[in-house]
């Protein structure tokens with residue numbers, strides 16, 4: 001059985017979900033649905049990162065204790081993912097007991113291996129990144145991501161022997177045993193690994209809202225170490241929750257999907273922890289870019305934070321997913337513009353795909369009273385579908401996900417042109433029934449293929465259209481048959497009517 005274990009970062013609960021979180025999670029859901037539909041046994045993990053310096057403050061502002069506050073925000077994340085049709089396998093919270101137990105177990109193991117020692121820490125810390133920083137990482141003394149001045153810390157901490165694993169991690173990244181995508185990010189990490197690498201502090205003395213160290217209850221676990229371990233606790237790697245774990249078989253992780261700002265943690269610190277534990281390393285780490293909103297950095301102070309709810313209200317769930325995915329290439333930085341999204345929605349979904357479906361279905365209703373005899377697919381149509389599926393597969397395998405919709409839409413544009421060329425209304429007028437039947441059958445083959453291909457991106461619309469073909473039970477079989485054998489079949493001859501799929505926006 002082929003398996004696929006995929007993760008998103010776990011999100012800080014100091015804010016409600018915004019478009020940044022939505023971007024990563026939606027992409028993860030699309031990838032997950034693709035592999036699941038292909039018959040892989042899959043596990044999709046997401047969740048919330050609930051300890052840390054900022055949570056106390058945020059809870060106080062809301063007149064709640066930290067746990068109550070975390071419960072409230074974790075619920076908001078879950079609700080948002082539900083609204084967006086995101087179907088994860090597990091939602092891990094770092095305040096879950098089995099996560100806390102896992103963290104303590106991991107730290108004890110590393111401590112027993114003598115990879116943890118006590119020393120003095122003196123330096124800078126950005127509480128927004130929850131990260132220790134060197135002077136060189138700052139611009140004008142400020143954190144480049146948050147424009148805030150890091151705080152100065154001096155305390156006795158426990159340190160992890162990161163330096164011990166530097167050379168082996170360098171080799172594993174270089175030869176793609178841990179594949180970092182895109183290449184530019186891989187080179188960035190390899191470059192950084194050629195500079196001197198210090199051990200890292202992994203505990204804090206005065207931070208109470210955190211997990212205690214198992215070997216010193218005066219100190220708590222540094223939030224990033226706590227957070228990274230979610231990838232183990234989330235599948236119950238140490239048999240803590242289920243005894244024995246039913247999910248352990250998914251290890252190692254096939255894909256960590258993250259933003260570029262947290263690549264160092266995932267590609268260097270995380271593998272080092274796993275090497276110390278003697279556990280297999282993740283196979284791929286994909287770091288996506290950052291985006292701006294209408295050309296500006298998204299921030300609360302600029303009041304330009306986009307929440308997924310705004311997009312869902314405007315475009316509906318499926319179109320929101322499609323637009324988020326298609327806006328810019330996964331690995332690069334990009335820009336979100338509502339006006340461009342509207343244009344894309346009208347052109348691609350309302351006028352192209354949506355219109356093709358409605359036009360074809362209404363012709364079938366008008367000329368055949370919905371009872372159409374399906375003819376053998378024409379060669380030209382079969383060729384076009386083949387080309388489209390080949391590109392689609394390539395794009396999935398190479399994470400060119402922004403091109404997927406374009407690829408599917410090339411098939412629907414082709415079908416729309418086919419209507420113009422074949423002029424079914426003239427065929428009907430001239431009573432050329434056989435020819436008319438062939439054209440409409442070909443159009444149905446195009447629609448069915450495009451609709452199956454749209455499934456990972458727009459699952460609701462896709463299933464609704466497939467339902468009108470009377471066939472949703474065998475969805476996975478049909479998906480596999482299209483992707484692996486380039487074959488699409490229509491078995492029922494009765495097509496039921498559909499409402500408008502995408503209303504045009506003004």
Ligand code: MSP
Pocket residue numbers: 008009010011012020021023024049227228230258259260261262289290291292298
């Ligand atoms: N809690 C850590 C992750 C721990 S994973 C073991 C964290 N959380 S976060 O909520 O701040 O960010 C989560 C993800 O959202 C990151 O991958 C980050 O890159 C992404 N984004 C947040 N704002 C973003 C943009 N403006 N653009 C693109 N992605 C952004 O980091």
